[in-house]
Amino acid sequence: MNTPRGQETVNHVAPNGTVESAIRSLPFPGHPEIYSKKDVEKEKELAEIDFYNGKTKEGLDIVLIPKTYSTSPGINLHAVNLPTGMSHLSYAEGHTAKAHSGNDKIIAKYKQTIPTHFTYSPSILGYYHLSRFLDTGHVEPVIVRTMDVGAHKLLADLGKAKAIGSNNRKQWTELRALDDTHSNPALYTEDGKQLCGALQANPTGEQSYPHLSDLGGAAAFAASAEFGKVTNSSPSPLKLDYKDANGKLNQAAVQQIVQIKDLSDMVLMDFIMGQADRFSGNMHSQKIYLWIENGVLKRKAKKSDSAKAAEQLKEIPPEAVLINRMILKDNDAGLISGNSAKSYHLLEKISHMDPKTYNGLLDLQTELQKPEVAQWYQTELLFKATDFNTMKNNVDQAVGILTARKDKGLFLDANVSAVLGTEDKQEQEPEPTAESNDVVSTTLVITGSVGRWEKGARNLQVDVETVQRLLETVAQKLQAPELDPKGVDGKIGRQSAKSNTVAAIEAFQSRSSISITGLIEPDSQTWQALLQAAGET
Secondary structure (H helix, E strand, O other): OOOOOOOEEEEEEOOOOOEEEEEEOOOOOOOHHHOOHHHHHHHHHHHOOOOOOOEOOOOOEEEEEEOOOOOOOOEEEEEEOOOOOOOHHHHHHOOOOOOOOOOOEEEEEEEOOEOOOOEOHHHHHHHHHHHHHHOOOOOOOEEEEEEEHHHHHHHHHHHHHHOOOHHHHHHHHHHHHHHHHOOOOOOEOOOOOEEEEEEEEOOOOEEEOOOHHHOOOHHHHHOOHHHHHHHOOOOOOOOOOOEOOOOOEOHHHHHHHHHHHHHHHHHHHHHHHOOOOOOOOOOEEEEEEEEEEOOEEEEEEOOOOHHHHHHHHOOOOOOOEEEEEEEOOOOOOOOOOOOHHHHOOHHHHOOEOOHHHHHHHHHHHHHOOOHHHHHHHHHHOOOOHHHHHHHHHHHHHHHHHHHHHEOOOEEOOOOHHHHHOOEEOOOOOOOOOOOOOOOOOOOOOOOOOEEOHHHOOOOOHHHHHHHHHHHHHHHHHOOOHHHOOOOOOOOOOOOHHHOHHHHHHHHHHHHOOOOOOOEEOOOOHHHHHHHHHHOOO
16 A cells, blocks of 8 residues: 655654654645644644654553454554553553543544455545535544554454454454455555554544434434434425524524434435445434524534533533534445445435535535546545545435435525524634743734635635634724625635625725735735734734
8 A cells, every 4th residue: 555645744663663654635636725723733633643652732641452342443542641660551451441431531543444344444534535525524633644563463462352242353353364464455555564544533522322323224214203304305494493482592493403414414425435334333423512692603512521511611601502413433434335325215315405515515526527636535545446436426426316306305404504594603612822931923924825716825724714803803993894704714715706705805905005816925915914904013
């Protein structure tokens, strides 16, 4: 297997001197804007993890422990306080069970392909980038990671010895045998010295999705009351009593709207990726707070730590509702054997879908026609040519199914913000504050150009957010509404004529007697004028 070129590679040295690689794949060609600042930060955190002597930012030891309680073997990365004098392997030997203490957190998972089982690392990578293109799915960031075969053998031996159940033991046994030959191109680097797999962040606050995770198979899911709400075309458009008599959000109604969107998005993504193992307990969720503030829908994930959750609750408005949001976590069984969503005609049954997801699918179909995109999937996400063709054909079929049914049983009405009559705004966790003795630069910068796509703007989310905030500030200071970008979302519409941010940039250039380009570049005249107008210089 050839490792990706990537946009960044961090090297780590195994105990025997083998140099391992942690590789952040290049972004989807032509679309760096689909990855958030938090995505980039999390990818970088994953790339910095040392498998043998690593520590978290909080100073906890990172210990690799084989996953022994499911059919698919993998390695969980735990963050723990290692007792003085205890080795990583000794700790792992005593902590292979599923249950672990509150002081032992799983921060990431490492999985490699197993040719004889539903485990395929390119599928894990594919889901992450697909979720960002469609702007849905709640899939944690993932990078490509190599691992020394000798170091892996020790963990595979432990997995065999501690396996719970015959299926798990069988898979660890097969994987350990593959390590002995270390020649299968689906698992190992060209020199045979390292495995090549996917390292994915573990979501915080995860739990099994209530009821749905207990269903046994796709047929049971298709017959469930939850999926029944997705397939029921009445009422349409979706109109629920989302507020009670006192004007407060109705938790049950909001949960239903979110669940309808989550399930329709999940079915589409699983159809595209050829997922074979979603309905055997691989459905997870996370608790989030939702509330409406000044006409804007806001959301924040509930803290998983009980003490932090109690403190967080003091800051959450009393009118907020707590709901389950789906997490797509176990995504390694795609592109290799079967397609449950297709076999059970789940996509054909959907009656409600988010219009953003639908439009994203149409855009994806267009992008997949480009040779550079096909090449990217194969070099950066480790797809085989047959994998890409399978996914591309699935996208074409999905477009055919959904476009034929649009407004004829399929309604694009499952956008949560639209149903609630609000604007959408993703709540970000606050940035860590610097200690008083730290020296912090307060000069605002952008790393790439912002504005009209057709003029070559990079439009990285963090840069767009910076420009939008500055424009908001200037609009308020000068009492000039034409300079207001109408929100801070880090996005620039592909159709510049419809972009409020581009309109605000051009209005500012006109007001400042600067050539009207609709583009702000780092250190340009427009950038310096914007900083000065906002009082940042």
